[in-house]
Amino acid sequence: MKYGKVYFEEVQVGDEIPRLAKGPIQQIQLTRYAGASGDFNPIHQDDEFARVAGMGGVFAHGMLSMGFVAQALTDWAGAGTVRKLGVRFTGLVRLKDVITCRGRVLAKSSKDDVHLVDLEVWAENQRGDKVVTGKATVTLPARE
């Protein structure tokens, strides 16, 4: 049994995947992320530290936003289906921000029994500013 939520044949170029909204970002989430990842950099925890460091206050780990994008993909395609993920960090995520993760199918290809879907992906805040942009490739099962 193949774990997956969508079949290759069901996907069309131009399709948008379901949007995933996350937030508002709260300090406790950044603290939980530190506990999960082991990345306890105070710049994500201590507002005064982050101000002195010139960052204008606490901001979220970039990988948390990237993780949200990945979750939008796996909620759609299933866990373990993401082959490649590349992003550019284009804006800082602050406390109280609401991040919406989106994706759109760019291309489909098959080689032997491997069926790949390329997508553009991005995450935007409540003002519509993109905080993460990138591309992803997922592998999908084909109907048989």
Add this chain to the structure above:
Amino acid sequence: MKYGKVYFEEVQVGDEIPRLAKGPIQQIQLTRYAGASGDFNPIHQDDEFARVAGMGGVFAHGMLSMGFVAQALTDWAGAGTVRKLGVRFTGLVRLKDVITCRGRVLAKSSKDDVHLVDLEVWAENQRGDKVVTGKATVTLPARE
């Protein structure tokens, strides 16, 4: 004040960044990651579910490994310095695995006041199998 741990001039092509070892991966860490990210897919939590789904048991969120790679970068260069990160997921991470994150400088470039360093990055398990491979770009401050 610019937050950073290393100056552009100190970095040479071919340099390896400090290795970051993580693990052994325990179930509680995957559960914490679920709590932090909001990704509660049972395939990362419930071994029987993951077996029935054909994945041979629980495996770590890919983004957790990618987050480890990002942390190796930010431990070295400072939080908020990663401009781009792109990876390929080349192997599953299982419970008890120890993941070592590594990186090596591929190129340096400057344009106006922005100083960029390109790196190859990867994460390998205790058997030396690469579970994540990719490239990253960080921005570093220059001495004045």
